[in-house]
Amino acid sequence: MFPNLSLDAFKLYAICSCILALNLMVLSGMTGAARGKNKSPGNPEDAGKPRDTERTPDHPAVVRVTRAHWNALENIPIFWVVALVYTLLGASPLGAKVYFITFAAARVLHSFFHLKAIQPFRSIAYGIGSLCIVGMIVQIFMATFK
């Protein structure tokens, strides 16, 4: 039913999607670690002694890793659906290689640059990732309406 589907393109989608899932899980784990190290629990029951957590601002180190996590969360699921549709509608193995590897590399680097506060590389990585998404969307529209 997906006459143009390339299994190689799908396997590359699978690998890149899993790498990005691990990217999210590592950021999630780092948030927990930053909360523990800086004694900045997310919930009152996670504090050693009673504490009005809800009204205490998070430690800056927690804020930073949380922002990196959210930025990943805002962008990676867009890849998951757009790249899947792009693959099922018949991505060429070459197109898949260019888009999927570039996006995965850009997003992993974005997390690194965000955590280390390295600009303008963080913004450049963000832009490259977004361009990959836009490129795939254009090709999906062309494949759908032709």
Added chain:
Amino acid sequence: MFPNLSLDAFKLYAICSCILALNLMVLSGMTGAARGKNKSPGNPEDAGKPRDTERTPDHPAVVRVTRAHWNALENIPIFWVVALVYTLLGASPLGAKVYFITFAAARVLHSFFHLKAIQPFRSIAYGIGSLCIVGMIVQIFMATFK
């Protein structure tokens, strides 16, 4: 392996999913623009001069676009997976048209109403989107257990 899949339904899924991806990307860009315009950077390294960003509340215009962005982020991925499963399990082209176009229109309008603080239309758009999801889930359960 998906004996009832309609390619027309899948193409509509592809288009609506891409429109909703663009909806998220536009809100993401608007957050950045609101941060720049109101001098309310998300990270200290984005400020022109050193500033204790972590403890300064965001500008209200940034808070508004951020809330619209998060609301989209809470709801659009649900569509991506539920509508995909609904399509692969054999959505009729008519059912796909009704659910997918209604949901996409409701969510794009929700973002607009949220940004412009227009009530009760924001809540109505939210409700219509949720009804589409519930309708598809009911049909998925019926198709799966029959």
Added chain:
Amino acid sequence: MFPNLSLDAFKLYAICSCILALNLMVLSGMTGAARGKNKSPGNPEDAGKPRDTERTPDHPAVVRVTRAHWNALENIPIFWVVALVYTLLGASPLGAKVYFITFAAARVLHSFFHLKAIQPFRSIAYGIGSLCIVGMIVQIFMATFK
């Protein structure tokens, strides 16, 4: 084009994904209910009378349900994509049963434990869900590179 796909595994994926979608939608509805009950609106236009919402901290009950919602939002979409890829690459019906039912149960319980502030069960449920994801990713890599 997906030579090893089991329709039974896909149907289980469909059911578990819909249950997790409903998990997210219930948490979203509970956030709205908590905002109404505790007079802690998310947007100024939702308050009965004018109020500087943007600078008033949310009520602790709203913060709690919001955190439970975000934690679900950080984890459930990872399942949607990883379990889909795992299914399409040829999950055995048994493997699908173990991973999908365990993950869905762990995440629904996580939301419950988070809302009720029940530790260490919240962390245990989180860990079990994460192990399911890691297990599927390992099997996807093995299936892809073999």
